[in-house]
Structures are given as C-alpha cells and as structure tokens.
Amino acid sequence: MVCVYRSAPALALALGLAWTLGALPAGAGALNVQRDDLQRDVTFAHEPRRIITLLPSLTETVCALGACDRLVATDRYSEWPQQVRSLPKAGGLDDAEVELIVALKPDLVLVSRSQRITDRLGELGIASFALQTDRYADIAHTVTTIGAILGRSREAAELNASIAAGVNRIGAQALLRRRGEGPTVYFEVDRAPYAAGPGSFIGELLARLGARNIVGADLGAFPKLNPEYVVRYNPDVIFISAMDAPGLAARPGWDQIRAVKEQRLCSFAADVNDTIVRPGPRVADGMRAIDDCLARVAP
Amino acid sequence: MSAPPALVGLGLPDLESRVSSRMLLWLAACLAITMLLTGASLIVGTSSIETSLGWLLAPDTQSSVILWQIRLPRTIGAWFAGALLGLAGAIAQGVFRNRLADPYLLGTASGAALGVTISLLAADASIAGLEWAGKIGITGAACIGACAAIALTIMLSRGVLQTASLLLAGIVVAFLLSAVTSLLLLTKPEIWRTMQGFLLGSTGYLSWSSASLLGIVFSICIVPAALLARGLDALSLGEDTAQSLGLPLPMLRLALLGVLSLATAAAVGQVGIVGFVGLVAPHLVRETVSVNHRQLLIGAPLCGGALLQAADLVSRWIIRPAELPVGAVTACVGGAYLVFLLWRRSRDE
Numbered sequence: 078m079v080c081v082y083r084s085a086p087a088l089a090l091a092l093g094l095a096w097t098l099g100a101l102p103a104g105a106g107a108l109n110v111q112r113d114d115l116q117r118d119v120t121f122a123h124e125p126r127r128i129i130t131l132l133p134s135l136t137e138t139v140c141a142l143g144a145c146d147r148l149v150a151t152d153r154y155s156e157w158p159q160q161v162r163s164l165p166k167a168g169g170l171d172d173a174e175v176e177l178i179v180a181l182k183p184d185l186v187l188v189s190r191s192q193r194i195t196d197r198l199g200e201l202g203i204a205s206f207a208l209q210t211d212r213y214a215d216i217a218h219t220v221t222t223i224g225a226i227l228g229r230s231r232e233a234a235e236l237n238a239s240i241a242a243g244v245n246r247i248g249a250q251a252l253l254r255r256r257g258e259g260p261t262v263y264f265e266v267d268r269a270p271y272a273a274g275p276g277s278f279i280g281e282l283l284a285r286l287g288a289r290n291i292v293g294a295d296l297g298a299f300p301k302l303n304p305e306y307v308v309r310y311n312p313d314v315i316f317i318s319a320m321d322a323p324g325l326a327a328r329p330g331w332d333q334i335r336a337v338k339e340q341r342l343c344s345f346a347a348d349v350n351d352t353i354v355r356p357g358p359r360v361a362d363g364m365r366a367i368d369d370c371l372a373r374v375a376p
Numbered sequence: 377m378s379a380p381p382a383l384v385g386l387g388l389p390d391l392e393s394r395v396s397s398r399m400l401l402w403l404a405a406c407l408a409i410t411m412l413l414t415g416a417s418l419i420v421g422t423s424s425i426e427t428s429l430g431w432l433l434a435p436d437t438q439s440s441v442i443l444w445q446i447r448l449p450r451t452i453g454a455w456f457a458g459a460l461l462g463l464a465g466a467i468a469q470g471v472f473r474n475r476l477a478d479p480y481l482l483g484t485a486s487g488a489a490l491g492v493t494i495s496l497l498a499a500d501a502s503i504a505g506l507e508w509a510g511k512i513g514i515t516g517a518a519c520i521g522a523c524a525a526i527a528l529t530i531m532l533s534r535g536v537l538q539t540a541s542l543l544l545a546g547i548v549v550a551f552l553l554s555a556v557t558s559l560l561l562l563t564k565p566e567i568w569r570t571m572q573g574f575l576l577g578s579t580g581y582l583s584w585s586s587a588s589l590l591g592i593v594f595s596i597c598i599v600p601a602a603l604l605a606r607g608l609d610a611l612s613l614g615e616d617t618a619q620s621l622g623l624p625l626p627m628l629r630l631a632l633l634g635v636l637s638l639a640t641a642a643a644v645g646q647v648g649i650v651g652f653v654g655l656v657a658p659h660l661v662r663e664t665v666s667v668n669h670r671q672l673l674i675g676a677p678l679c680g681g682a683l684l685q686a687a688d689l690v691s692r693w694i695i696r697p698a699e700l701p702v703g704a705v706t707a708c709v710g711g712a713y714l715v716f717l718l719w720r721r722s723r724d725e
Contacts, residue, residue: 154565169562169565170565172562266569267569267570267573268514268570268573269569269570269572269573269578269580270580271569271573296697296698297698300698301573301698301699301700301701302697302698302699303421303422303580303692303696303697303698303699304446304580304581305421305422305442305446305447306422306697308438308441308442308446309422309423309438309442311438319506320496320499320500320506320509320510323510324510324513327583328581328583329445329446329449329450329581329582329583329584330441330442330445330446333437333438333441347500
C-alpha cells in the first residue's frame, strides 16, 4: 500500500501500527519517502503497480522509464506512446472522473500541482503525488522523482542523461551552423496574441537554439501583447499555428513584418506541437522540430 | 415641475426646445471627448509618448504603419463598436422597459461564443474545416452565432410580442448555448485561451476594413433607430397605452429588435464580448442630461463609442507593451459606475 503522512509523529505511529499488525512484508527494507511539489512527504511501502496519470507529460515520463504496463488509466489528452491510447481515460486536468479512478483501485495517481483532485482523492483514501513540470529544469526533477517512486532510479538517471545529451547536441549543432547573431523570433501561442516569453519552456528551447525572442523576460512567461509590438520589433521568424498562419498578413500592419513578407513562418502538426509545448521526456524531439524549421526559414 | 422624458418625446414644444439646447451642449462635449481620445490613441501604444510624438513629427515607414494602419483604425473601430453597443443597449432598455437590460439579453453573447468555438473546433478537425473556418473567420463565426441565437430566442418566445417570454427565452438560450460551448471546450482545452480572448473582448486587430464595416452597420442602424424613437417613447408608457395610441406594436418591436440584433452581432463579431458598455452608456446619458428616446438613441452611441475608446486606451497603456483585455477594463469601470449609481440612489432615498 501507498500511504500519505503529513507529519513525523503520525508517520511513526502508523509505521508502528503497521509493523505490529504485520501489514509490512518481512524484509521490506527502508521505506521510500518522496516529497511532492505540494510539499507533502509521501511514503511508499512498495512500488506502485496500478498507476493513473492525469497529465500527458507524466504519462510520457512513466512510459519513458519503461513502466507503461503499470498504467491503468490516463487523462484524456495523453496520446503518447501509442499503447496508452487504449487505456481508460479518467477525464482532464480539472474534470477528472473520480468515480472511474476509484473503481480502477489505483495505488498511485500522478497529478500536477494545480489540480483540485488531490484533496478529493485524499478524502477517498487514494494516494496522489503532485509534480509540477513547467520549465526545462523541472523535467530532470520529475524523471528522477518518478524513477525513485517506481524503483527505477537507474533508468531515470539514464533517461536524464539521454535527454540532456540530446538537448545539448541539438543546441550545439544549431549554434555551430549559425554565423553571427541568431534570428529574432516571435512564438505565438494564441492569436489574442499571447506570446511565449523567454521565461516559458518554449522560450528556453528557443534560447538554447540561439534564437532571440522579441518578447522581453520582464513581460512574463505568456504575455498578452499589443499586436503593434510584433510590428514594431519586426521578427525574422514567426512560429504560429497552422490555422492562424494564412490570416497573418490580414492583421493590421502585419503585412509589413519581415517574417510575413518573406514567408519565414513555422507551423507544426499537432503531434509535433505536443513535444514543443509539453515539458517531458520528448523535449529533444520538440527542440529538433524547432531547429529544423529555423534552419529552413531563418535568414 | 418637469414632464417625464417619455412625455417630452411625445411632443411638448417648450420643454423639448429647452432640453435640446442642453442636449446640444452635451453632444458637443461628447464629440470633444471623442476627438481628444482619438488624438490620444495616436500616441498611446507600445512606445513611450515621447517616441510616439517623434513618429508623428517625423514618421518613417514602420512608424507610419503603426500610427495610421494600427492605432488609428483601432480607435475608430473601437468607437463604432462602442457606439453600436450603446445604441443596442438604449434600444434594449426601451423595448424591455427595463433599465438593466443590455444588448446581450437575447442570447447574442452566448451564440457568438458558440459560433467561435465551433469554428475553432472545425479548423482543428480537418483540412476542409480549416478552409471553412479560414473563409468565415472568427468574426464571421461570431456574427453567425449571434444571429442564430437571436433567431432561436424569437422562435422560442413565439414572436416578439411578449416581453416576459422574450426575456425568458433569451435567458434560456444564453444558458443553453453556454452549456454547449463549455461541453465543446472540454473536448479541446487548447482552444480555451483563444476563447478567453474572445470572451474578454479585444480591439487589438481592428483594421480599416473592420472599422469601415462597423461604420456601415452603424449608419444602417442609427437611421431606423432614430425614426422609431417615438415608438419607444410611447412604449415606455406601457404596451396597452402604446397600442391605444394606434402604434403597430408587432412591427415596431420587430424592427427595433432587428436593429438591436444587427448592431450587437456586428459589434460582437469584431471586438468579442465587451460587457457593460451597452448597459452603462444609456445610463450615463440619462444621468447627465434629460432626454427623450430620440435624443437617447443619439446620445447613447456617442457615449458608448467614447467609453470603448477610453477603455481601449487604458487596456493598451497600463501594462504596455502587453495589454489588458478590453472587456475586463469595461467591466471594471462599468461595474464600479453601477455600484456608484446604486449607492447614490440609496443615499438619496
């Protein structure tokens, strides 16, 4: 069983009781205690075998650690790797299907920090573990923690090394290929327009590829810009959704932007886009997709 | 003792002329404020005021684009959208004889939101859907959705004669379409941010073509509205009285609701759902000058236009070069104004 304890005395008392009642298997060894991103110490008496993930990047991490067979359900947006598509879907980020989760009798539900579901699951006696993965640095932390929970610390270390090697290699190749300053870029995450700033995960990938974001770090991770800002800073390359790309020149003044005039635009298919916007084990794939487009269209 | 505005509208020459001179002064003030805001809009944007003034004095290619193709059509478009909402608000309050009525009472906002959601989902679903959505655009989808919602409301209330059933049908349609929108959004959360942009209103992409379209719709709406103003004056005395005066009530209501629908759908299509302008603009007119409906139908658009222009300026100034959703600004200002009105009324009582 996985148990959640919020204080040291309660932990000691519960352990004593469990030992007395013979709940712990003989020779279970040291208990695995991990602190989640809600600052809760979660104790794992044994490796979880029935896991539900409620965030695509967590699903991907569990599978990248070779534990896909332990998943009994995922959130409805998890579509990678292929084998998770056939699993039951337990709702979305803010509308998780509690009844289905209870019925599947998971011994661990992996969630993100912002989910309201954590408290509800606690009331129902279902263990949850919250992991927030917003930035590049969070990926390694998430992989290490899930690896420790699943008893796959060695695989986690290998995965982290492989992710870092991939990211560093693509970054180095991009910098080697380019002579002089990198292109100025505008990454539109929504037509409002919301941009990906340097403080966002996407912004970090762009910076590692030597691209210069026209959005300043002081504006935050995803600022809603005045559209004239993009005209004023005249980016060399624009990243935009396939749906919005055809209408760019119709936006007032945008036909004067270099990237629009010279059609230096990058759009990605939905499955590729997932690797760019989800900080997870496929980060190098996302970075390569961005780099391939920059190599193709940047001046 | 002064006659109520409705009676003034029905023809008391001495009172009407007295009101007219005050009204003229009010109109002049309103136009002056609009001119001032239009001028200010040229120097408020992502750049500092000093830089913008420099651009005005010595423009280069890029600054010309920013000044004349972005800032000016944006403020003019915002004025027309605000004017249409002000006009629609005044008509709604007159037709429903309720000063809390607003242009979205017939379910237009929910219909427009559903239209936009469907177009975004279609664009995401297939190449054909993307082409279809690209052709009609967010603007067209919002406009179609708004018109469909109005048609549904009128169908549900079996015509436009019964105020109570129209209101009820409008509320039902608004809730129903909002629920459908929410359900659709659940299937594709990636479009939520786009929807949020639409629901909170945006003047960011108003171009000369959208400003021209809004201007044309405003011209089409203001003429019949002004012609039907006497009918609204009569209606304010009660439906029975209006009928006893020989007014063709069904035709009058249908024509007024037609104008209201056209004005609201056009505004929502271009700037999204901007709340409070349609509600507050007629109140602002009534609070500052005594008017009959003809004067109200001219004053409310002027007031609504200036309001949305001001909100647009605030939205692009406060956190520049980022900007606030214009609907959030109008909601804050409009909400605060309504609270002030309530407070003053309770104090006077």
